[in-house]
Amino acid sequence: MATTLLSAGTRSRAQTSRAAFWALILRDATVIRKDLRLFILRTLIQPFLLSFVFLYVFPKIGQSVGGSSAEGQFATTLVAGVVGISIMFQGVQSVALNMAQEFGFTREIEDRVQAPCPIWLVALEKVISGALQGMVSAALVLPIASLVHARGVHASLTLHWWVLLTLVPLACLAMSSLGLVLGTSFEPRNIGLMFGFIILPITFLGGTYYDFNRLAPVQWGSWHWLQTLVLVNPLLYVNEGMRAAFTNIPHLHLYVIYPVLLAFVAGFLTLGLKNFSRRVLS
Amino acid sequence: MTTPVIETHELTKRYANSDLVAVDRLDLTVFEGEIFGLLGPNGAGKTTTAGMLTTRVVPTSGRASVAGIDVVADPARAKAVQGVVSQVNTLDRQLTVEENLYFHGRLFGMSARDARRDAATLLERFQLGRWARASVYALSGGMAQRLMVARAIMHRPTVLFLDEPTAGLDPQSRLALWEVLSELHREGQTILLTTHYMEEADQLCTRVAIMDHGRLLALDTPEGLKASTGIDTIVTVSASGDLERLAEHLADLDGASSARVIDSGVELHVSHRERVLATVIERADALGVEVHDVAVTSPTLETVFISLTGKELRD
Numbered sequence: 001m002a003t004t005l006l007s008a009g010t011r012s013r014a015q016t017s018r019a020a021f022w023a024l025i026l027r028d029a030t031v032i033r034k035d036l037r038l039f040i041l042r043t044l045i046q047p048f049l050l051s052f053v054f055l056y057v058f059p060k061i062g063q064s065v066g067g068s069s070a071e072g073q074f075a076t077t078l079v080a081g082v083v084g085i086s087i088m089f090q091g092v093q094s095v096a097l098n099m100a101q102e103f104g105f106t107r108e109i110e111d112r113v114q115a116p117c118p119i120w121l122v123a124l125e126k127v128i129s130g131a132l133q134g135m136v137s138a139a140l141v142l143p144i145a146s147l148v149h150a151r152g153v154h155a156s157l158t159l160h161w162w163v164l165l166t167l168v169p170l171a172c173l174a175m176s177s178l179g180l181v182l183g184t185s186f187e188p189r190n191i192g193l194m195f196g197f198i199i200l201p202i203t204f205l206g207g208t209y210y211d212f213n214r215l216a217p218v219q220w221g222s223w224h225w226l227q228t229l230v231l232v233n234p235l236l237y238v239n240e241g242m243r244a245a246f247t248n249i250p251h252l253h254l255y256v257i258y259p260v261l262l263a264f265v266a267g268f269l270t271l272g273l274k275n276f277s278r279r280v281l282s
Numbered sequence: 283m284t285t286p287v288i289e290t291h292e293l294t295k296r297y298a299n300s301d302l303v304a305v306d307r308l309d310l311t312v313f314e315g316e317i318f319g320l321l322g323p324n325g326a327g328k329t330t331t332a333g334m335l336t337t338r339v340v341p342t343s344g345r346a347s348v349a350g351i352d353v354v355a356d357p358a359r360a361k362a363v364q365g366v367v368s369q370v371n372t373l374d375r376q377l378t379v380e381e382n383l384y385f386h387g388r389l390f391g392m393s394a395r396d397a398r399r400d401a402a403t404l405l406e407r408f409q410l411g412r413w414a415r416a417s418v419y420a421l422s423g424g425m426a427q428r429l430m431v432a433r434a435i436m437h438r439p440t441v442l443f444l445d446e447p448t449a450g451l452d453p454q455s456r457l458a459l460w461e462v463l464s465e466l467h468r469e470g471q472t473i474l475l476t477t478h479y480m481e482e483a484d485q486l487c488t489r490v491a492i493m494d495h496g497r498l499l500a501l502d503t504p505e506g507l508k509a510s511t512g513i514d515t516i517v518t519v520s521a522s523g524d525l526e527r528l529a530e531h532l533a534d535l536d537g538a539s540s541a542r543v544i545d546s547g548v549e550l551h552v553s554h555r556e557r558v559l560a561t562v563i564e565r566a567d568a569l570g571v572e573v574h575d576v577a578v579t580s581p582t583l584e585t586v587f588i589s590l591t592g593k594e595l596r597d
Binding site: 013015016017019020022023024026027030031034106107108109110111113114115116117118119280281282 | 297333336338339340356357358359361362364366368370371372373374375376377381385388389390391433
């Protein structure tokens with residue numbers, strides 16, 4: 001056995017925690033590298049199917065979506081939405097599902113929280129690792145979503161680099177924080193409920209297939225009730241943000257998107273970290 | 283055996299959803315180099331005690347320190363000097379056997395090179411070398427347990443905690459694990475284990491704390507505990523007939539401290555064993571009880587537990 005190891009007790013708390021944090025990130029990277037093909041397939045299958053059905057099959061069979069005017073406009077709207085939804089699924093999958101498994105039948109979490117760092121750092125590592133995976137997903141998905149379409153259907157993409165470089169990471173962080181909240185709120189055996197009651201509504205009412213402005217005609221009297229309702233959905237801001245980053249079509253103002261996403265990150269992290277501590281400590 | 287490694291003072295845990303006190307004002311000192319056993323039935327508070335020391339259970343009151351570090355005030359540093367083997371298999375299912383060790387080493391601040399080298403050394407030492415590249419799913423229960431022990435000692439903790447380490451293991455794996463723990467003890471590793479197997483506490487531990495209902499009932503070496511009962515012999519009489527009456531009559535014997543009816547006979551605790559067998563058979567004959575077999579054994583920690591609580595450890 002080695003004698004060169006610096007005893008963990010003699011190092012500073014910050015050094016020990018930093019080493020533990022990087023080891024956890026390294027472990028996650030190793031797991032993904034080992035299953036890289038699966039990771040890519042899992043990331044691409046949903047965007048591919050969405051693009052295939054909406055942008056290839058629908059135009060082919062003459063079924064128009066998004067109003068009669070322009071399939072091109074719909075394609076542009078959808079490509080941004082597909083990137084947004086991929087970020088969300090990556091966040092939920094990498095954090096919530098893994099956590100459900102580790103809290104549930106494998107009980108691995110019991111070992112992970114023995115890491116020589118504060119417990120919240122173990123949870124935060126999951127969130128950051130999930131956000132990084134979300135960023136990789138976004139980079140993989142954008143080309144697929146913009147390439148799979150029928151002849152004549154064209155998504156007009158314009159990359160706004162500053163928005164892209166700031167908003168994609170923020171969106172990924174918000175969605176993996178949501179993953180932490182979900183993974184620590186649902187009992188592992190009830191994880192199926194999470195998909196039915198949380199993920200599906202978020203997906204369908206998150207502005208993936210339409211942009212926020214186009215919901216205006218849905219109203220009750222003079223009240224744009226659907227527009228009001230979807231404002232609570234974090235995915236809406238992610239998708240609108242992707243529209244701001246990749247397209248020139250109308251979207252929620254960036255002055256709204258940035259602070260609201262930041263607020264979601266803060267809220268989800270606070271709740272998720274509290275849940276996590278409550279679950280692992282007694 | 284002079285440096286205290288674990289110290290608790292009036293350590294108490296009361297769970298929010300329960301009226302019972304899981305651990306009740308526990309005062310404990312474990313010294314460097316000991317294999318210290320917490321022995322007691324299920325619900326005695328052993329696992330809760332270990333949980334508080336390993337920072338997973340937050341004490342309601344009292345203090346506890348490991349290697350001089352307060353486990354409540356500074357859990358992150360306390361965890362750095364501990365190795366923990368929990369009751370369930372907590373190996374990382376997405377990593378290989380070797381990677382489980384490698385990443386544990388990295389987690390505790392080892393360099394990549396040191397972690398790789400120590401992982402290889404440990405795998406050989408724990409006879410897991412040929413499984414290095416295998417998924418942890420391929421390991422049997424005993425092998426998984428050995429890997430968890432290897433992982434827990436990899437960062438050279440000041441104290442190794444094991445919670446019911448051999449529960450659910452087959453007898454062969456249990457013996458193998460005892461061998462591993464004895465070897466670690468010879469190398470000077472301080473170990474605290476919880477168990478409800480009296481043989482485990484008896485064979486392995488330098489000192490044993492007997493717990494029940496959250497309280498510490500007795501604390502001594504296994505020999506000291508057994509001597510404290512004042513019993514030096516246990517006579518087990520297998521017989522048929524009026525066993526209650528036989529027990530009453532045997533309890534009156536000179537030097538007998540107690541006699542009770544067990545499955546198909548009577549168990550007699552005596553402190554002087556001269557001529558006891560002949561007397562037992564005479565009394566049984568006189569009462570018309572037919573004796574099939576008489577066995578003489580030494581007291582065990584089970585005897586200690588019964589004399590302390592009036593009930594069996596296995597209940």
